[in-house]
Amino acid sequence: MASIAYQQACCVYPGAERLAVDRLDLDIHDGEFVVLVGPSGSGKSTALRMLAGLEDIDSGAIEIGGRSMVGVAPKDRDIAMVFQNYALYPNKTVAENMGFALKMRGIGIDERRRKVEDAARLLDLTEYLDRKPARLSGGQRQRVAMGRAIVREPQVFCMDEPLSNLDAKLRVQTRTQIAALQRRLGTTTVYVTHDQIEAMTMGDRVAVLRGGELQQFAAPTELYDRPRNAFVAGFIGSPSMNLFTAPVTDGTLSVAGSPLELDAATRALLSGRSSVTAGIRPEHLTVSSDGTGIDADVVLLEELGNETLVHGEVKDPDIRTLDGEPVTFVARSPHRAPAKLGDGIRLKQSAPTVHLFDPESGDRVG
Incomplete structure (x- = not known):
């Protein structure tokens, strides 16, 4: 686990007329669940990808645990990503999917099995460990993707709209499970969504972005009761x-x-x-x-x-x-x-x- 600091962090895509992320300043505490929320094109996914090392930091800096991530390869950041599309191997079982990253790191079969079984118990996946992804529901596949991240025991979880492919009822159920699981594990988590209800119900604090710029970073109740500007006021609340x-x-x-x-x-x-x-x-x-x-x-x-x-x-x-x-x-x-x-x-x-x-x-x- 570790704290995260965005320090005037900027990202611009080649040929773009403006910055995708413009001088972003965020201090995220160790073990905190922070949600980045905003409309399409607000820069929230780019900010997450900068943290994970999937996008370059063009100026400013991002620190994890006090260490600058400028120039650090994604594999060396001790971060686990959970994507919108699950990204599971269709030819591998649930257990093999969850343990694959550990296998690539050379961890022994007994240790892999222990970590996978522990994560499966947390996620109620024990009875599905021998199944292939095609035989799972959307919610079960998302839990497998979560399990794959958990077994790595990273410093930081990065989640990029992981519930977007689920139906409305399952989204509500799964977001509750993710929030409860994060609090149980205590792992620093940065979660991206366009759904402000998701943001308000899951995050310890929420960062509202618009056009690559941070509008407000506060607890959900403060965003609702004292929005800093008219954009936040109109965006937060349903x-x-x-x-x-x-x-x-x-x-x-x-x-x-x-x-x-x-x-x-x-x-x-x-x-x-x-x-x-x-x-x-x-x-x-x-x-x-x-x-x-x-x-x-x-x-x-x-x-x-x-x-x-x-x-x-x-x-x-x-x-x-x-x-x-x-x-x-x-x-x-x-x-x-x-x-x-x-x-x-x-x-x-x-x-x-x-x-x-x-x-x-x-x-x-x-």
Whole structure:
């Protein structure tokens, strides 16, 4: 096990107009589970491949256990990779797949068998050790890939979207198993995903990337409660935060003629501003039962069984999304079918929790 440090690490692909990873700074503690998350093209997989030695570090440095990895071959980094496509040998059994790297290192058959059997017990694979990959389910194949990494007892696990090929139910089950296994083993882990729910539920800390640049690196709860900028605010959370730009009038914010409920600290941050980008989480909006609140028309209903997500297009020409489009708010309703498509409704705050961001830079205000 070891700590990891990205120090102004950069990577640029030949012919590219911008850096794939731009001056990345991360300090990852020994034994920590860190998730790199972001949209496609954000640089998260490139950052992981730089750590593993599969991409060059064009400037800056990456350290593992205090040792610089610049110029160090992948095989000498004591890292185990788990890939999206499993990369199993179809002609070898589960036991042979898991023990192959140990065989290449010259480890004796008895020691190999012990390590493979220990890993198989951890992963509930003991009864499948004599099977070929073709006779395994997707989740079982992914556990074999995990086992192949575990038997090496590396300093660091690198996982590049390992659950992408699994169906939704199996993804939830397997991500729980991976997180529990990592905590049991205590091995420093860097995990890449585009799924922010996966990131929030698995990581001790989460690094949000965009365009090769680090946006925020924090615990999941901090990312949710205090996003550093409007991008993080809109990316973290499902459904996404309702973000809109609105004029500030007499130190207040109004939407469709309805003043937003603000606490004293938030109201003070509006002083001297003519406009602001505001954000309200869907759980802090509900369909009003008393006829007061933000005037909107229902454009979509998402029935989830335990709740309904109500999408209401706001009737206010003065507020716009960050892209300049009309605003649609999403509200959570604990009741089924609180309205029908096309109905006029009122959306009301259930808490005075409003996030404020600068409309030019996107940075958090306060």
